[in-house]
Amino acid sequence: MSFEVYKSVFYAKDSTRGECFVIDQRKLHLDLDGNPTKLHEATYIMGPSTIKCLVKNGTAEKPLMLKDYAILKNIRHPNIVSIQNFYDEAGEARFVISWVDGTLLAWIKSKKGQQGIIESSHISSRPSTTFRQIIIGISKALDCLLQHNIYPSEIRIEDVYVRVKGGITTVKLLVYEAQLATSRNTTASNQNAQRIKLWKDVKGVADKCVELAGLKKQIHPDCDRFLKYIGAGNVKWLEDYPDEWNDDKKSCYLKALVASDSKYVRSKLQLIGFTWPDYSDFLNNLITDQVTRLDIKYNILDPYDYLRLCRNLVKHWLSLPSNLREKNDDYAFFLRKMEKWTPRIWCNLYEAIGWPPNSNRF
Template identity: 25%
Template sequence: MERPEEYFPWKGSNSIFDSNERPKDLNNKKLNAYTGTYTVADDYVLKVLIKKGPQLRLESYDLLSNFRHTNAILLLDHYTEAGNQHRLVFPEVDGSFSAWCEMAGKAALFDEQGRMTHLLKNMAADLFDLVEQLHKVKLTLGNLDMDSIYVKNLDGSIKLLVLLTEERHSVAMDPITLGFSYFIKQEFCTSDKLRSYPDDWDDYRKGEFLMSLQNMHPRSLRELFKNVDGIGWPVKDKYLPKILSDIVEVDSLQGREHNLKDFSDYVNLLRNRYKHFNGLPDEVKAVLVNRKGLVKIISEWTPNFWIVVYERTGWPKTNLPGSLL
């Protein structure tokens, strides 16, 4: 198959040869693509893979072929055959991600204690960075599944590669999703924390989390939050919200002082007042009504409270009752 010279940035004609044979994947099964060669400028021959399917639209290729990312497979060409069968041409890979996981990947992604390795963290971070960069050009993936993820061994290091075949015009990435993508890159990110990430917590779940924090010593909280930037007590124009100010005042009368420059003190106050809600002044309880009201007003005071605290503490093990809601 040939395209006119002006279609490509190279000089001369180019052609694609399809072997109609599928190479072996890393698990010795057939890879979900076909081998072939791509001849450019009459004399440069490149070994390629060819993906086949009616969903591989030329419109998507035209949009995605100009997108560049270190984890996005370069799209070399697109063509159709009889019966509107679309073909997508891309450079060779070593195998599919699913086959790699089935073989060597398990040992590389988790250590002997079942903790995620730096390789897994880096892969997840790379994937989110790819999605983020697509959003910046107002595109979003329409086909992110195991069939579109591959691996390449580069000097002994396994690299995750995504074959972009479908696209949609994107909407703005919401702050929680964006925060999740940044969290994956942090050194304190673990697989356990990822499984319970607070992107979809309801009030009951938030209450359970506050109760779980009862199991942590104040010194442990202070150590975890001593270097947290961009979050603190909800002080506005030098004043706390009225309800929070009343709670702090009651604590002060009972001999518990709080440092408004120490975020861990804020966490400590809220977890204790959630557990001992009935000990709050009547005028405060009249406004909050119940523990659910406290959960909701925490989200108003500090919208990213649950994410910031959870990312540092995870879900502490506790024998205390659940949310108390």
């Protein structure tokens, strides 16, 4: 096989390293399923450094543009395929990009992907922690671009790749067409419309992953809420969404809500129509004990007082009379009651309030 060497039209910033070269091996990079991708394998030489890389070609319908390289060349993020250089071959542009192992589509369809993407129970299935990190990774990639005022033309699942190293799968978004938004070329309303459209694209990628994984019909309701929350809040809020909270995290969240500004929390509860659950003998006995034994009063018309009751019970569970605890020494017993009385309670509260300002996250 013959190799061709191209000198980049750009030079390394470090003058001691000299010129940059790309050796395009004229070999299509094979996907994880053995099928060829549209990327070429290559070697990137910059001074004394030699690394393997890939080359992205344009098409007649979508040629690669120098202006896009200029916008994207300095972006470095763990979830973004780096565009490392640009060169011209017979009048056609080529992007030199960082290495990826294959496409997200092929990974999902592979045996390893199928095993790593679903966690099933006898009731429902939910995306695995790995799959959740894939969705968060794509979201972080878009968030990084938007923070730099870079707006990709679109986000498609075909442009999402994976890097598998040490048993860890990292998602990588390849962007090769984008606009740098400035006050000169776009308005605030247009930028907002573009953001909404791009987050809708990310949701579309997530939905396609769920469909390919066979999760669509039996997905756990909390996970469904997580997917719908994409783009609704900032990426940190998405990463901390309560679909995977353990009981300690739920307890911590209750304490944070009650420890924060009560007016702030009350206003948010009012917006979502949050109320006390229907009375039961169990709940009534707990309230009566709090009033008679500890002289703590609750207003059943105030939803904030319900959270205050729940916080107090969880915090002081073991100090309750044994008959009220129904002989359960773990406050998780009461959390299950809360979740039964108010289905999706953690999702509802989190979407309305998030973590209160200045709260100490678990």
